[in-house]
Structures are given as structure tokens and as C-alpha cells.
Amino acid sequence: MNGFTTALEVAAQLTEARLQAEIAALPESNVRAAMAYAARGGKKLRGFLVLETARLHNIPAEMAVQAAAAIEAIHAYSLVHDDLPAMDDDDLRRGQPTVHVKWDEATAILVGDALQSLAFGLLARGDAAPTPDARLALIASMAQAAGGGGMVLGQALDIAAETASAPLSLDAITALQAGKTGALIEWSACAGARMAGADPSHLANYARALGLAFQIADDILDVEGDAALAGKRLNKDQTAGKATFVSELGLEGAKMRACDLITQAQDALQTYGDDAQQLREAAQFVIARSN
Numbered sequence: 592m593n594g595f596t597t598a599l600e601v602a603a604q605l606t607e608a609r610l611q612a613e614i615a616a617l618p619e620s621n622v623r624a625a626m627a628y629a630a631r632g633g634k635k636l637r638g639f640l641v642l643e644t645a646r647l648h649n650i651p652a653e654m655a656v657q658a659a660a661a662i663e664a665i666h667a668y669s670l671v672h673d674d675l676p677a678m679d680d681d682d683l684r685r686g687q688p689t690v691h692v693k694w695d696e697a698t699a700i701l702v703g704d705a706l707q708s709l710a711f712g713l714l715a716r717g718d719a720a721p722t723p724d725a726r727l728a729l730i731a732s733m734a735q736a737a738g739g740g741g742m743v744l745g746q747a748l749d750i751a752a753e754t755a756s757a758p759l760s761l762d763a764i765t766a767l768q769a770g771k772t773g774a775l776i777e778w779s780a781c782a783g784a785r786m787a788g789a790d791p792s793h794l795a796n797y798a799r800a801l802g803l804a805f806q807i808a809d810d811i812l813d814v815e816g817d818a819a820l821a822g823k824r825l826n827k828d829q830t831a832g833k834a835t836f837v838s839e840l841g842l843e844g845a846k847m848r849a850c851d852l853i854t855q856a857q858d859a860l861q862t863y864g865d866d867a868q869q870l871r872e873a874a875q876f877v878i879a880r881s882n
């Protein structure tokens with residue numbers, strides 16, 4: 592295991608423990624059980640980005656872990672809602688039955704709603720950042736990233752693309768993905784600077800390139816996964832004829848674009864010097880990952 596893999600595992604354990612403790616503190620209910628289920632597992636890459644950028648700005652992990660848990664709660668909510676029959680209609684998530692399959696659709700909707708509320712509650716805590724201004728900056732930027740100008744907008748554009756008369760252009764796919772997956776990744780990477788009251792612009796540049804590379808890697812994984820399974824697992828975007836980075840750039844073109852973006856992401860970290868090594872490795876991981 593390299594330094595990054597260990598750091599990712601440590602961050603995942605810290606973040607998951609904090610999130611599960613918050614959920615366990617809620618009154619007993621079906622929704623609480625399903626929230627705990629939905630928050631379990633996954634790479635916790637967004638939580639890692641929060642903890643690592645906080646470390647870069649000398650914010651202690653005990654403080655930053657609240658924002659790490661908050662962004663993973665938002666991410667988990669987005670996955671639960673995305674899996675619903677009204678959206679992507681998926682039966683499996685992280686190798687397990689999706690929440691609406693294991694419980695029901697009403698529970699899945701409430702789980703997403705409650706995870707979102709939990710996230711904002713965590714950021715509003717007195718010990719979520721060193722100053723009230725920093726806490727407000729985290730809350731306001733999360734509202735922007737998750738809402739109708741960020742992730743929700745990206746998801747809406749994605750749904751609209753399914754019934755559009757023509758496939759999306761490369762620019763349109765890029766804008767869609769900047770909202771759908773990019774906005775939360777950018778929030779995560781900027782969180783450390785925001786906690787410290789520092790300028791997040793270098794981290795935002797890193798995260799924009801990283802977020803796009805992450806999505807291109809996802810498209811590549813879908814195609815290569817499908818090829819490996821000899822067509823047993825059908826990718827919905829491909830079967831629906833939806834434009835993806837791979838359909839627009841070709842497999843090799845998409846791989847080259849992802850590599851260029853990783854170089855761009857790493858270049859954006861120059862100002863942090865050697866201290867940003869884990870973030871550079873995170874960028875490599877995003878395109879080398881297998882899930």
C-alpha cells in the first residue's frame with residue numbers, strides 16, 4: 592500500500608465512524624436503519640479530500656471530520672435518490688441492494704432528505720470550523736454545490752438528456768458533469784481552505800480538473816467493465832444512446848484527456864509544494880481506480 596492508499600483508508604474509517612455515530616444518535620426508526628445502511632462503505636474520497644486539505648491548512652482532523660462526514664452524507668443522499676425508479680432505477684449500489692429495494696421508495700426518499708439535513712446540521716455545529724465566518728462559508732458553499740446551481744442542476748440536465756432529440760455536445764457533457772459529480776468534489780477540496788479562512792482558488796482549480804477526470808474515468812470503467820463482462824452488464828447511458836466522454840472522444844481520446852486533466856490538477860497544487868503529495872497521488876488514483 593502506498594501513502595495515499597493508507598491515508599484514504601484512515602480517512603474513510605474516521606469519516607464513516609463520525610457519520611454512523613451521528614445517525615445512531617437519531618431516534619430509532621426504519622429511516623435511521625436505512626440511513627446507516629446508505630452511509631456504509633464506498634471509497635469516501637470526498638471525506639479524504641476534506642481531511643487532507645484541512646491538514647494542509649493546519650486544521651485538526653477532530654474538527655475537519657465533521658465536514659468530511661457532512662459531504663459524505665450529501666453524497667450518500669444523492670446516490671440513494673439517483674438509484675430510485677424515477678431516476679436511474681438501480682437495484683445495486685456498492686454491491687448491495689439499493690435502499691428502495693431493501694426497504695421501499697418512500698423510505699429511500701426520506702433517507703435522502705434526512706441525510707441532507709444531517710449534513711447541514713453537522714456544519715452548523717460550533718466546533719465544525721475555527722470561526723463562525725468559516726462555518727457560514729462551509730454552509731453557504733455546500734448549499735451552492737448541492738443545490739439547483741450545482742449537483743441537482745447537473746442531475747436535471749442528465750435526466751433531460753435522456754429525451755433530448757440530439758446527443759449532447761462535449762461542452763454540454765462537461766457542464767453537466769461539472770454539476771453532477773464535480774460540484775461536491777470541488778466543495779470537498781476547498782473545505783480545508785474555507786475552514787482556515789484562506790483563499791480556496793488553487794484547490795478549486797485542482798478539484799475542477801480532478802472532478803472531470805473522475806467522471807471520464809467512470810465512463811471508461813463502464814466501457815471496459817462492459818467489455819470485460821462480454822455484455823453481461825449493460826451500461827444505461829450506452830444503451831440509451833446518450834453521449835458520454837467515451838462516445839465523443841473515443842476510448843483512447845478519453846484516456847488521454849483524463850491524463851491531461853490529472854497533470855492540470857497536479858500543477859494547480861504547486862503553491863503547496865511537497866505538502867500536497869497525498870493530493871497529487873489522489874489525482875493519480877482517480878484515473879487508475881477499478882471501481
Ligand code: GRG
Nearest residue numbers: 633634635669672673742743746771772809882
Ligand atoms: C439525486 C440530486 C441527485 C443527484 C445524483 C451523484 C449523482 C447525482 C448520481 C450518481 C450517478 C453516478 C453513478 C455517477 C458517476 C460518478 C459517481 C458520482 C460515482 C459514485 O461516486 P464514488 O465512486 O462512489 O465516489 P463511492 O461508492 O465510492 O462513494
